[in-house]
Amino acid sequence: MSRDIVDRLTTRRNLLRDLGMTTLAGGLLSSSGCLDSLDSLAEDSSQEASLTIKMPPADSDPAAVRIAKHLKENLEKAGIKVTLMPESYGSLFEDVLIENNYDLYVAEHPGGIEPDFARTLFYSSFIEEMGWQNPLGYSDIEVDELLEKQMEETGYKRKRTLEEIQHLVVQDNPLSVIGFTDERRAVSEEKFTGWLKNKLHTFFSYLSLEKTKSAQDAETLEVVLSDNSPTQDLNPLTAYRNLNRTVIELIYDSLGKWKDGSIHPWMAESWEWHGKAKEGLSIEVNLRSRLTWHDAEAITSDDITFTYRVFKDMTPETRKSIPAPNFRQFSSLVDSVEAIDMTTARIDFVPCSSKIAKLALTIPLLPKHIWEKKAVSEEGIGSGIGSSKLTDWDNTDPVGSGPLMADSVSKNTELRLKSFKGHFLNRQNLNGFVNRFGGKPVFDELIFNVVPSDAVAVEDFMKEGRGDMTGTSLEVKDVPRVAKAEDLRLIVDSTQSFYHLGFNNKRKLFTNPRFRRAVSQLLDKNYIAENIFNGYIQPATTFLSRTRFASPKYDWEGRDSELPFAGENGTGEISEKEAKQLFRDAGYKYNDKGELLVR
Amino acid sequence: MTYTEILTRLVIVVPLLLLLGTALTVGFGNLKDGVYNFPSRMRRISPYIGFVIATLLFNKVARDFGPEISRVLDWNITGLIYNLEGSFVSHIQFEHSVLIAYFSFTYIYLYVFILIFPFSVYLTLEDQKPLRILSVSFVVNYLIGITLYILFISYGPRNILEAQEFMYNFYPETQTLTSKVNSNTNVFPSLHSSLSMTVVVLSWKTRNRYPRMIYLTVPVAFSVIIATMYLGIHWLTDVVAGIFLALISVRVAILWEERRGKYAGYVPERIKSIWDPDIKQNKNTD
Numbered sequence: 001m002s003r004d005i006v007d008r009l010t011t012r013r014n015l016l017r018d019l020g021m022t023t024l025a026g027g028l029l030s031s032s033g034c035l036d037s038l039d040s041l042a043e044d045s046s047q048e049a050s051l052t053i054k055m056p057p058a059d060s061d062p063a064a065v066r067i068a069k070h071l072k073e074n075l076e077k078a079g080i081k082v083t084l085m086p087e088s089y090g091s092l093f094e095d096v097l098i099e100n101n102y103d104l105y106v107a108e109h110p111g112g113i114e115p116d117f118a119r120t121l122f123y124s125s126f127i128e129e130m131g132w133q134n135p136l137g138y139s140d141i142e143v144d145e146l147l148e149k150q151m152e153e154t155g156y157k158r159k160r161t162l163e164e165i166q167h168l169v170v171q172d173n174p175l176s177v178i179g180f181t182d183e184r185r186a187v188s189e190e191k192f193t194g195w196l197k198n199k200l201h202t203f204f205s206y207l208s209l210e211k212t213k214s215a216q217d218a219e220t221l222e223v224v225l226s227d228n229s230p231t232q233d234l235n236p237l238t239a240y241r242n243l244n245r246t247v248i249e250l251i252y253d254s255l256g257k258w259k260d261g262s263i264h265p266w267m268a269e270s271w272e273w274h275g276k277a278k279e280g281l282s283i284e285v286n287l288r289s290r291l292t293w294h295d296a297e298a299i300t301s302d303d304i305t306f307t308y309r310v311f312k313d314m315t316p317e318t319r320k321s322i323p324a325p326n327f328r329q330f331s332s333l334v335d336s337v338e339a340i341d342m343t344t345a346r347i348d349f350v351p352c353s354s355k356i357a358k359l360a361l362t363i364p365l366l367p368k369h370i371w372e373k374k375a376v377s378e379e380g381i382g383s384g385i386g387s388s389k390l391t392d393w394d395n396t397d398p399v400g401s402g403p404l405m406a407d408s409v410s411k412n413t414e415l416r417l418k419s420f421k422g423h424f425l426n427r428q429n430l431n432g433f434v435n436r437f438g439g440k441p442v443f444d445e446l447i448f449n450v451v452p453s454d455a456v457a458v459e460d461f462m463k464e465g466r467g468d469m470t471g472t473s474l475e476v477k478d479v480p481r482v483a484k485a486e487d488l489r490l491i492v493d494s495t496q497s498f499y500h501l502g503f504n505n506k507r508k509l510f511t512n513p514r515f516r517r518a519v520s521q522l523l524d525k526n527y528i529a530e531n532i533f534n535g536y537i538q539p540a541t542t543f544l545s546r547t548r549f550a551s552p553k554y555d556w557e558g559r560d561s562e563l564p565f566a567g568e569n570g571t572g573e574i575s576e577k578e579a580k581q582l583f584r585d586a587g588y589k590y591n592d593k594g595e596l597l598v599r
Numbered sequence: 600m601t602y603t604e605i606l607t608r609l610v611i612v613v614p615l616l617l618l619l620g621t622a623l624t625v626g627f628g629n630l631k632d633g634v635y636n637f638p639s640r641m642r643r644i645s646p647y648i649g650f651v652i653a654t655l656l657f658n659k660v661a662r663d664f665g666p667e668i669s670r671v672l673d674w675n676i677t678g679l680i681y682n683l684e685g686s687f688v689s690h691i692q693f694e695h696s697v698l699i700a701y702f703s704f705t706y707i708y709l710y711v712f713i714l715i716f717p718f719s720v721y722l723t724l725e726d727q728k729p730l731r732i733l734s735v736s737f738v739v740n741y742l743i744g745i746t747l748y749i750l751f752i753s754y755g756p757r758n759i760l761e762a763q764e765f766m767y768n769f770y771p772e773t774q775t776l777t778s779k780v781n782s783n784t785n786v787f788p789s790l791h792s793s794l795s796m797t798v799v800v801l802s803w804k805t806r807n808r809y810p811r812m813i814y815l816t817v818p819v820a821f822s823v824i825i826a827t828m829y830l831g832i833h834w835l836t837d838v839v840a841g842i843f844l845a846l847i848s849v850r851v852a853i854l855w856e857e858r859r860g861k862y863a864g865y866v867p868e869r870i871k872s873i874w875d876p877d878i879k880q881n882k883n884t885d
Contacts, residue, residue, distance in 0.1 A: 052678065057758040059783050065760050083678035086754045088784070091670055452778040455771035460601050477768075 048595040050081035051103040051509060054095060057086035059453070060227065062475055064106045066532040067178065067499065067523075070572055071106075074522035078579035079596040089229065093240055097135045102504050104519075108181065110242045111496030112329075113258070115162055115549050116356050119147045120329040122169055137506035138174035151333075151352040152277055158353075163551040166542045170554065170562045172513050176520040178499040179529055179537040180546050182492050183473035186462050186482040189489060191215040192443075199493040201471050203249040204259055207403065207440045220445040224457040224467040228412045228450045235395040236364040237310070237327065242497060243472060247448070250417060251294075252364030252400035255285055255304070263358040264433035267291060267299070267365065267401065267424075273354060280335060280351050285361070287343040292422050293367045294398075294405040301339035306368035308337040308347065308360075310390060330360040367399050404446055415448040454478040462488055476534045492536065496546055499537065509598055514586035517563055521582050524565040526558065527572035602775040609711060616712045621719045624812045633723030644727050645874045647734035654741045662782065665749045669784065675752040676787065680836045681761060687835045688762040688828050696769075702826040703766040705819075707773060710791055710826075713819045717798050720812060721805075728856060729805050735852035736797050736845075743844055744790045753787035755832050762831030789833045792841030793848070795820035800849050 053072060055064040065086065072082040087095065095101045111117065124139030143165060150161040187195045193212050198205035201223075211218050230247040239245045257266040265271060269288045275281045291299040311331035333356060335348045349357040374390050396409045403423045407416040419441060424430070430438050449467065451457050454474045458481040461467040474482070482490045501523065503510040510516055525539040538545070541554040541561050554561045559569055566582050567574025580590060589597050622630050633640075641648070721729040756762035767774045781790075799820045802812040824841075827833040863871075 057754045057783065058760050059758055062760060065758075069760060083682060084759050085675055085678045086759055087675065087752075088670075091673070091675075091752075452774040453767060453771060455767065456775055459771050460775070464601065 045599045046589075046591075046597040047599075048081065048591070048593075049079070049509065049598045050083070051075075052083045052085050053104045053106065054085045054087050054092055054102050055106040056089055056092060060089060061108070062477070063532050064108070064499065067501070067528055068106045070528065070532070071104075071501065071519075071523060074567070074572075074574050074579055075519070077574060077576045078518075078522065078583055079590055079594045081595070089227075089241065096502065097240070100135065100137060100504060100506065102502075103507060103509070104504070105502045106178075106499065107502070108497045108499050109543075110240075110245070111180070111498050111543075111546070113496055113547065114356070114359055115544050115547050116151065116359065117329055118162075118165065118169075118543060119151070119332075121543070122165075122174070123147050136174045136502055137504060138172070139505075140168065140172060143168050143172075151350075151356050154353050154355065159549055162544065162549040163553075166544055166551040167553065170542055173516045173520055173563065174503060174505050175543075176501040176503075176516075176523060176563070177540050177543050177545070178501065178523065178525055179533070179539040180495065180498045181473070181533075182494050182536040182538070183497075184476075184479050184536055185470045185473060185491050185493070186458055186485075186488045187469045187491055188462060188465070188467065188487055190465070190468075190487065191218040192221060192468055195469070195489070195491055199495065200469065200491055201243070201246050203246060203257070204437075206250060206446070207437050209442060211442050219443060220447060221441075221443040221469075222447050222449060222461075222467045223469050223471040224449050224451055224461045225471045226451055226454045226457050227472045230448055230471075231409055231411050231413065231415045231450055233394045233396075234398045234406065234409070234415075235390075235393055236366065236400075237390055242495075247415070247417075248364060249402065250404040250446070251398050251402045251406060252366070253402045254362045254364050255287075256358060256361035258359075258362055259433075263361055266434065268361070271361075277353050278351055280349050281354055281357050282346055282348040283357065283361075284340065284344060284346050287345075288424050289343065291401060291424060293369075293401050294420055294422075295367075295370075296422070297367065297369055299365070299367075299401055300342050301345040303365055303368045304345040304347075305337045305339050306372065307363065307366045308334050310366060310371065311363055327363055330363050333357055333360045365401060367401075370399050403441060407445070413450055417446040417448075419444050455481065458482060458485070458488070476532070476536060479534070479536075494538070494546070498540065498543060498545070500543075512586070515583075515588070518582040518586045518588075520560075520563045521566040522574065522579060524567060524569065524572040524574075525560055526565070526570045530570065531572065602772050605707075605772050605776055609708065612708055613711050613715070616708070617715055617719050620712070620716050620815055621723070624720050624809050624815060625723045629723045636725070637722060639876065640722055640725070640727070642874050642876070644722075644730050644734070647731055650738050651734050654738045658741060658745055661745050661749065665745070666782065666784070668749050669752050672750060673752070674750060677752070677754045677759065680753065680787065680834050681756075681759065684835050686761055688756045688831060688833075691825075691828060692763055692765070692831065694763070694765070698829065699765045699769055702822070702829045703770055703773065705822040706766060706791070706826040706830055706832075707776065709819050710795070710823050713795055713798050713816065713823065716816070717801060717812075720809060724808065729801065729808075731859070732804075732849070732852045732856055733797075733801055735855050736801070736848040737794065739848040739851045740790065740793050740797060740844060743848070744788060744793065747788055747840075748782075748785040751787055752784045753837070754784060755786040755837075756828075756834055757831035758783060762828075764831045766830045766832075786833050787837045788840035788844050789824075789827050789837040790841065791827045792824045792833070792838045793844040795823045796842050796845035797848055800845060804849075 053068045055061070055068045058065045068084055072084060075082050092105065092107060096105055096107070121134055121136070122138055122143055123134060124141070124144050146161050146165045146168070150158050150165065153161055183200070185200050187200070189195070189212065191212060192209045192215070194208050194210045197208045206221070209221070227243055229241065230244050233244065234248065234251065236248045236252050239248045253267050255266065255268040256263040267287060268285045270286050272284045273281055274284065285304070287299060287301065293299060308331065311327050312334055333349050333352055335350050337345060337347045339345050347360065349360070371390065374393055398406050401423070403420055403425055404417040405420045407418040409415050425434065425437050425440055448471060449461065451461060454470070454472070455478050457467070457470050458474070458478055462470065463485050479490065482488050501520065503516050503519070505511060529535065529537050529539045539556055541556065542550055544550045545554070559565065565574070566578050583596055591597055625633065717733050718730070721733060724730070757764040799813070799816050802809070802816040806813055824838055827838060828835060
């Protein structure tokens with residue numbers, strides 16, 4: 001569709017919405033009949049607006065707290081009462097992703113290199129077959145159709161579709177993207193080197209490290225974390241944050257792995273495509289010979305079929321734990337899976353391009369002989385009952401097939417991994433993509449040490465030679481500590497994660513896109529980037545900003561292109577008058593005390 | 600400085616402070632007498648000390664299951680407290696390195712000192728009533744405190760950046776120590792304040808026996824209470840609640856003291872003789 005048609009459609013949609021509101025109001029007025037009831041309508045049903053903003057505590061994410069406070073200050077200027085509610089990550093994501101119990105929240109979304117991640121974020125709950133509610137409660141049929149369409153498209157067509165999606169979503173503003181994070185880590189180059197080869201704390205980064213000349217007998221890599229979650233939960237089904245996901249990837253291998261823009265055979269030796277994208281492709285995957293799990297049991301195609309059935313089955317019955325959002329995205333691509341022989345399986349996909357279908361190959365494989373005992377029965381999987389037990393399990397004695405295996409876990413203190421000698425990377429005759437990683441990783445042991453803060457991580461661990469790398473991104477205020485240390489190096493990686501302000505689109509106040517848009521114009525993204533992040537974030541308007549599908553309409557030119565800050569750009573300051581005008585323009589009224597009124 | 604270093608310093612500095620403080624309060628004569636009679640007096644008070652230690656151990660266990668319960672209840676009162684008292688804490692945070700050093704020292708060293716100090720002083724007395732009241736009030740303080748910790752999720756002002764975290768910024772290793780003792784979601788009520796206040800109340804009640812005690816406990820307790828807020832760890836609300844908790848705990852302890860004679864009758868003589876050397880002679884010890 002050409003852009004002007006999109007514009008017209010958009011204008012038409014907005015017009016319809018406006019008309020709808022006016023007609024409703026008009027209807028009320030005409031049906032009331034007399035002035036008295038008009039007065040009582042105005043008095044009785046209006047309340048002063050108030051809302052709660054949830055975010056992690058400053059111990060976990062001070063930037064999120066600052067963003068929330070900045071917004072609170074400006075919302076209060078606009079006559080809205082705000083309560084801040086800090087919550088631990090677990091509680092926060094449970095409230096947001098499962099219970100939908102929130103008004104607004106500020107947090108980081110893990111993002112995705114493949115724009116299809118937007119599908120899990122914005123696909124509406126009615127049409128979505130698996131019943132997973134998108135956390136924002138956003139639903140727009142046009143957007144749904146476009147999200148389905150982009151799954152099947154490739155090349156230029158797909159880019160156009162994704163651009164349309166962005167235009168619709170950014171305009172509707174179910175969430176407000178703040179910016180894409182640059183993660184900051186300290187490394188010591190004493191024992192290991194090769195830190196710049198990949199983004200830090202990723203699977204291939206750990207696999208690509210080499211020993212320094214002076215430390216050829218180094219055996220242990222020590223990573224310091226100021227977040228204890230990787231020691232709490234090693235269940236691949238519930239790794240909803242990137243921090244945990246990387247640790248899980250080290251322990252649990254998958255059929256294919258993403259690197260440098262494509263998906264390469266990993267546990268699979270090869271694969272063959274059949275069929276057409278329009279009708280649903282199918283892929284025949286051949287496992288490498290003689291693969292074993294960490295407990296020496298053989299890996300067979302039964303493990304493949306088991307794994308894909310479990311992932312397909314992730315339903316919202318799992319109230320206690322948070323299902324990993326990206327796996328839901330991938331498993332929704334799979335229609336069915338079947339074992340052909342001991343080492344071959346066929347996966348049938350829903351209609352989508354091969355590029356997208358391949359994403360499903362990056363799901364971690366689960367050992368059937370261990371996980372099926374956790375489920376109610378084989379029948380349990382496929383009905384949701386069995387699966388809910390699988391996510392309630394913190395799996396602190398994980399058995400995977402990855403290059404590292406769990407040695408010991410001490411919750412809140414440390415996680416020790418040791419190299420898995422039986423991994424195929426230790427074989428002699430490797431060819432293709434995996435050949436680059438023969439014999440890796442170079443260390444025998446990987447220890448994750450949990451400390452209470454980044455300050456402790458740098459001062460008491462890194463500076464004292466008790467750590468090779470900080471796994472968690474350093475708080476902005478602690479970055480100067482690294483500069484002061486001579487033996488440490490600061491490495492900054494741009495990531496796909498983005499900070500955002502999420503609205504609960506199902507709650508009364510936020511069902512109105514004009515209200516959401518007005519709130520978003522109280523956010524000064526420049527001020528946030530400079531003053532809160534000290535420049536370690538790239539402000540953005542669209543959630544696809546760091547992909548090549550970013551709509552050029554939203555190139556960042558010093559301000560948000562759709563919803564620019566309504567105050568003085570870069571200062572974070574807005575006058576009461578300007579703030580209130582935003583809401584007046586959106587059709588809201590104020591009482592004598594300057595409080596915003598909502599019906 | 601590392602965590603082990605701070606722990607070592609604690610183990611050296613606090614006993615020295617205790618020795619000095621006790622000597623100043625009770626005088627050298629009583630101090631010598633106290634040391635001489637320590638084994639027998641310790642034996643007699645052992646059930647009460649036992650309860651205090653058991654409570655501390657229960658506290659440790661509660662920290663394992665407590666957070667789960669807190670999360671299920673989901674009674675997060677942080678926003679409520681902030682809406683109630685506003686930025687009071689940030690207003691008392693005059694940043695100066697001397698103040699930061701003093702209050703950081705206070706929050707850790709002087710706090711541990713004031714917790715043990717009354718035990719050390721009262722062990723120099725033959726009459727163990729003050730020791731009993733002290734022990735019971737500590738136990739009640741802790742039990743009520745732990746219950747409130749489990750019921751509510753409460754983050755301190757530093758966690759919503761309503762206050763700076765001076766101690767954790769300047770002395771990061773202290774956070775390793777404090778995180779082993781309590782969680783950042785349990786600032787309500789301030790046990791630092793309640794236990795320090797309890798010691799002040801008791802030193803007032805025993806002023807006839809040791810009039811000098813109050814000259815030490817009041818400034819130290821006052822410093823500890825200010826430190827909890829100056830360092831951005833607690834709200835004023837937590838401190839006020841802590842002070843109330845102290846008053847309630849002492850009241851309960853006194854009630855117990857008045858009634859204990861009744862319950863002492865239920866304990867079989869054989870058991871009582873473990874700690875009461877006079878029991879064979881059928882003599883009450885006080």
